[in-house]
Amino acid sequence: MSISARPTASSPSDTTASAHDRVYRALRARIMYGDIAPGEALTLRGIGREYEVSMTPAREALRRLVAEGALSLSSSGRVATPELSNERIEELAALRALLEVELSSRALPRAHMALIDRLQSINLAIAEMVSKRDAVGYIRTNLEFHRTLYLRAQAPAMLAMAETVWLQLGPTMRALYGRLRRTDPPQNHRLIIAALKAGDEPGLRLAVRSDVTQGLRLLVV
Amino acid sequence: MSISARPTASSPSDTTASAHDRVYRALRARIMYGDIAPGEALTLRGIGREYEVSMTPAREALRRLVAEGALSLSSSGRVATPELSNERIEELAALRALLEVELSSRALPRAHMALIDRLQSINLAIAEMVSKRDAVGYIRTNLEFHRTLYLRAQAPAMLAMAETVWLQLGPTMRALYGRLRRTDPPQNHRLIIAALKAGDEPGLRLAVRSDVTQGLRLLVV
DNA sequence: TCCGCAAACTTGTGATCACAGGATAGGAAA
DNA sequence: TTTCCTATCCTGTGATCACAAGTTTGCGGA
Numbered sequence: 050m051s052i053s054a055r056p057t058a059s060s061p062s063d064t065t066a067s068a069h070d071r072v073y074r075a076l077r078a079r080i081m082y083g084d085i086a087p088g089e090a091l092t093l094r095g096i097g098r099e100y101e102v103s104m105t106p107a108r109e110a111l112r113r114l115v116a117e118g119a120l121s122l123s124s125s126g127r128v129a130t131p132e133l134s135n136e137r138i139e140e141l142a143a144l145r146a147l148l149e150v151e152l153s154s155r156a157l158p159r160a161h162m163a164l165i166d167r168l169q170s171i172n173l174a175i176a177e178m179v180s181k182r183d184a185v186g187y188i189r190t191n192l193e194f195h196r197t198l199y200l201r202a203q204a205p206a207m208l209a210m211a212e213t214v215w216l217q218l219g220p221t222m223r224a225l226y227g228r229l230r231r232t233d234p235p236q237n238h239r240l241i242i243a244a245l246k247a248g249d250e251p252g253l254r255l256a257v258r259s260d261v262t263q264g265l266r267l268l269v270v
Numbered sequence: 271m272s273i274s275a276r277p278t279a280s281s282p283s284d285t286t287a288s289a290h291d292r293v294y295r296a297l298r299a300r301i302m303y304g305d306i307a308p309g310e311a312l313t314l315r316g317i318g319r320e321y322e323v324s325m326t327p328a329r330e331a332l333r334r335l336v337a338e339g340a341l342s343l344s345s346s347g348r349v350a351t352p353e354l355s356n357e358r359i360e361e362l363a364a365l366r367a368l369l370e371v372e373l374s375s376r377a378l379p380r381a382h383m384a385l386i387d388r389l390q391s392i393n394l395a396i397a398e399m400v401s402k403r404d405a406v407g408y409i410r411t412n413l414e415f416h417r418t419l420y421l422r423a424q425a426p427a428m429l430a431m432a433e434t435v436w437l438q439l440g441p442t443m444r445a446l447y448g449r450l451r452r453t454d455p456p457q458n459h460r461l462i463i464a465a466l467k468a469g470d471e472p473g474l475r476l477a478v479r480s481d482v483t484q485g486l487r488l489l490v491v
Numbered sequence: 492t493c494c495g496c497a498a499a500c501t502t503g504t505g506a507t508c509a510c511a512g513g514a515t516a517g518g519a520a521a
Numbered sequence: 522t523t524t525c526c527t528a529t530c531c532t533g534t535g536a537t538c539a540c541a542a543g544t545t546t547g548c549g550g551a
Contacts, residue, residue, distance in 0.1 A: 068535070093503065103536045105326075108503080109333055116334040118427070125543065126503045140427050143372075151368055206339070206361050206438070210431055217427070289505070314533065324506045329533080346513065347533045 069106035072096065073113055080119050080130060081216045082189045083223030090129040091120070119216040130220040138221060141214050142265035146258050148211045149195065153241070153257045155202035160245050167197055168242055172235040184226040188219075194238060198245075218265070225264055237263070290327035293317065294334055301340050301351060302437045303410045304444030311350040312341070340437040351441040359442060362435050363486035367479045369432045370416065374462070374478045376423035381466045388418055389463055393456040405447040409440075415459060419466075439486070446488055458484070 076096070079085050096107040111128050114120045121131035133141070171194045178187040192215055199208050215222075237260035244253035297317070300306050317328040332349050335341045342352035354362070392415045399408040413436055420429050436443075458481035465474035 092501085094501085104503090105535050105537090109330065112330055113333060113337045116337045118430070127543090128503090136424075137427065140425050143425075144428055144431065147368055147372055151364075203357075204361050204364075206358065206435075207365055209339070210365065210434075213431075214427075313531085315531085325533090326505050326507090348513090349533090 067106075068100075068102045069109040069113075072100045072102060072106055073110035075100065076110055076114060077119065077216065080114065081192070081212075081219040082185045083219050083226070084185050085130050085220055086223065087130055087132040087220040089220075090127060114216075117213050117216055119213075119219065131217075133218075133221050138218075138265060141218055142262055144214050145211065145218075145261045145265070148207060148214065149199065149261050150254045150257050152199040152202045152204060152207055152211060153253050154250060155204055155207075156198050156200075157245065157248065157250055157253055159201045159203070160198075164197070164201060165242060165245055168194060168238070168245075171197060172238050172242070175235055175238070184223055187226060188222050198241070225267055288327075289321075289323045290330040290334075293321045293323060293327055294331035296321065297331055297335060298340065298437065301335065302413070302433075302440040303406045304440050304447070305406050306351050306441055307444065308351055308353040308441040310441075311348060335437075338434050338437055340434075340440065352438075354439075354442050359439075359486060362439055363483055365435050366432065366439075366482040366486070369428060369435065370420065370482050371475045371478050373420040373423045373425060373428055373432060374474050375471060376425055376428075377419050377421075378466065378469065378471055378474055380422045380424070381419075385418070385422060386463060386466055389415060389459070389466075392418060393459050393463070396456055396459070405444055408447060409443050419462070446485055 076091075091111060093104050093107050093111065096102075096111065097104050100107070111120065115122050115128060119130070120128050122128045171190060174190045175187065175194065178190055196208070196212075199211065202208065237256055240256035241253060241260065244250075244256050297312075312332060314325045314328050314332065317323075317332065318325050321328070332341065336343050336349060340351070341349050343349040392411060395411045396408065396415065399411055417429070417433070420432065423429065458477055461477035462474060462481065465471075465477050
């Protein structure tokens with residue numbers, strides 16, 4: 050949501066020395082990439098112990114994640130990663146479609162060959178994660194594919210919203226991985242790249258929409 | 271962003287007795303409805319003094335608002351309401367269009383007569399605010415019109431995102447009011463209501479899009 | 492063996508404090 | 522009068538603590 054730096058490639062210890070920010074970034078990445086199971090509880094003192102900070106920065110990091118919908122705080126303060134209802138999953142999927150179709154459409158006129166090359170190499174990394182059965186790695190590289198494309202849209206607020214949706218879906222996304230079993234590799238991603246090369250906007254919108262929607266559909270039981 | 275209760279009609283002292291939440295809600299309303307000028311600085315101790323709490327809850331409220339993009343924290347921690355660039359305003363307007371068109375479209379099949387009545391009475395309130403030259407009241411009732419409609423969409427995550435955009439535009443929205451000078455009253459709102467009555471989805475989408483876009487266009491210099 | 496209650500513990504909340512860094516004002520020198 | 526430097530103030534950060542509320546554990550009675 051904010052303009053803070055991306056927690057993606059994350060050099061081991063970022064230059065930003067703020068304690069709560071470090072905790073926030075670490076937790077955000079863990080949640081977004083499905084490293085934390087849905088329903089898992091987090092305690093202030095536990096976080097503090099794990100990241101060697103006091104309760105204050107831990108609380109601020111948690112509260113920020115709650116504000117972004119990444120964590121839900123149950124009655125009386127306990128905070129845990131949320132278990133999404135089917136309606137919520139469908140709504141978030143629709144939101145992804147809405148935002149990401151627009152982002153890709155805006156990125157299209159600015160997509161140079163260098164970008165397409167980069168997307169293709171990310172695709173290789175995704176295939177590797179699939180073959181290694183690395184769920185967290187798969188989710189991370191998959192989102193990196195999307196983020197790389199959308200960065201070209203020059204629409205930071207829109208991208209931030211898309212990332213917030215990813216964050217909310219993170220814990221659930223992990224469950225998705227268990228069901229796709231090697232079928233999914235960069236099928237839709239190849240369509241996206243083809244549409245980018247061809248400058249085919251309707252095709253791009255369609256490809257992004259299905260890539261975003263189709264996976265989540267498996268989750269709705 | 272979160273599922274917290276609406277700060278709108280706000281009974282004077284809410285049942286939720288949490289200090290930081292009270293401060294958060296109060297500040298959120300003030301920002302969203304344009305009660306704070308763009309660029310205005312907020313201090314932790316100042317907030318604490320104003321709402322009679324210590325620095326801790328004040329800091330949490332501010333930090334949450336920063337996370338939602340309602341406030342920008344400049345280099346080295348100072349927090350102030352942001353002055354939006356033209357590109358940012360255009361992007362946020364596009365985001366409003368994207369989200370609110372979808373929300374209105376989802377609300378359409380569920381719009382009963384009671385809803386339309388309520389929207390019309392809100393429209394009267396808007397006209398009254400315009401005649402009273404009450405900028406904050408105008409913004410508040412205008413957003414209430416939109417929120418009342420979108421609540422019918424049964425899409426809480428999407429509505430929360432729209433509200434986040436409103437929040438980011440809040441301080442800027444105030445500046446808009448100075449330029450519309452009694453011209454604007456519920457012109458587009460009447461189109462929205464007409465489309466709702468007729469069950470005309472394309473017309474509704476168009477009316478919402480222009481209502482959302484046209485005002486903001488005045489801000490881009 | 493099972494149920495219920497109480498004690499011990501764990502948890503989030505908010506206040507206070509020490510500290511470091513940045514902003515500001517005021518005086519001295521040119 | 523203007524400019525620069527320094528001392529003071531103000532601000533955000535993070536640690537620690539007291540407290541209240543919720544959770545768990547374990548013991549006693551039926």
